[in-house]
Amino acid sequence: MKIICIGLNYRKHAMEMGWNIPDEPVVFLKPDSSILKNNKPFFLPDFSVNIHYEVEVVIKISKLGKGISAKYAYRYFDEVTLGIDITARDLQNRLASSGMPWEISKCFDGAAPLGRFVPVSSIKNMRNMDFRLMINNKVMQESNTSDMIFGFNEIVEYVSQFFTLKTGDLIFTGTPSGVGQLHKNDSLVAYLNNEPLLDFLIK
Numbered sequence: 001m002k003i004i005c006i007g008l009n010y011r012k013h014a015m016e017m018g019w020n021i022p023d024e025p026v027v028f029l030k031p032d033s034s035i036l037k038n039n040k041p042f043f044l045p046d047f048s049v050n051i052h053y054e055v056e057v058v059i060k061i062s063k064l065g066k067g068i069s070a071k072y073a074y075r076y077f078d079e080v081t082l083g084i085d086i087t088a089r090d091l092q093n094r095l096a097s098s099g100m101p102w103e104i105s106k107c108f109d110g111a112a113p114l115g116r117f118v119p120v121s122s123i124k125n126m127r128n129m130d131f132r133l134m135i136n137n138k139v140m141q142e143s144n145t146s147d148m149i150f151g152f153n154e155i156v157e158y159v160s161q162f163f164t165l166k167t168g169d170l171i172f173t174g175t176p177s178g179v180g181q182l183h184k185n186d187s188l189v190a191y192l193n194n195e196p197l198l199d200f201l202i203k
Contacts, residue, residue: 001168003030003112004159005056005085009149009174016177025150025158028103030085030172034112041201042110044184048088051182054175055133055141055190058083059152060117061169065160073156074126076165079117082131082190082197085172086111086182112172115190115198123193126152133178134189143176150174 007026008014014021036042044051062078085106092105123129132142145151150158155173159165182202190198 001032001166001170002163003032003034003170003172004163005030005106005172006150006155006174009155010143010147010176011149012147012177013175013179016179021149025155027159027162028106030107030112033109034107036110036113036200039198039200041203042086042113042182043203044182045088045108047108048090048105050088050090052087052089052179053133053135053140053182053188054085054087054179055131056083056085056172056175057081057129057131057145057192058114059120059171059173061165061167061171063167064165065156066164068156068160068165070153070157073153073160074120076156076160077152077171078120080120080123080126080129080192081115081117082133082192083115083170083172084113084133084188084190084198085175086113087179089181113188113198113200114170115192118192118195118197129193131190131192134191135182135186137187140180141176141178145173147176148174
């Protein structure tokens with residue numbers, strides 16, 4: 001199982017990070033050891049002093065596929081949830097500024113908390129889903145999937161050019177604006193269409 005992540009997929013987030021709007025999906029991978037399930041707490045690592053949250057809609061691949069056309073992509077995922085792309089921003093900025101790969105800033109253990117999956121069939125319109133992240137009962141990120149630069153089907157088409165998608169693979173589809181730093185004892189709750197799917201603590 002692999003975790004495929006899409007970066008800079010919301011215009012306002014690209015702007016807040018000082019990056020250009022991409023012409024094609026920005027792709028990176030996380031290892032399966034990044035997954036944090038069942039609302040287990042995330043422990044702040046000692047290798048960073050600036051750990052950030054990034055809430056994202058996550059789809060789960062439901063069958064084997066390669067070179068998938070966008071018009072058929074909906075057939076290849078049947079569950080959706082919310083996840084957090086936890087990022088060591090200080091490491092990312094330092095490595096990116098020197099032109100070096102920055103996998104260690106996003107791929108460490110526990111850096112992909114994952115919520116409870118719901119069937120895509122229960123969603124009225126995947127391209128019109130509200131989602132938000134609340135930290136300590138305050139809304140920190142809030143958006144709608146209609147704001148995505150590249151939609152779910154486009155993402156599946158693009159990444160399947162390079163990777164064979166397998167049952168159980170996960171695709172994190174990008175974060176909206178409002179990212180920020182996590183602190184010890186923060187309480188995070190992520191909602192999809194007002195349904196809480198992820199609820200965990202920072203330790």
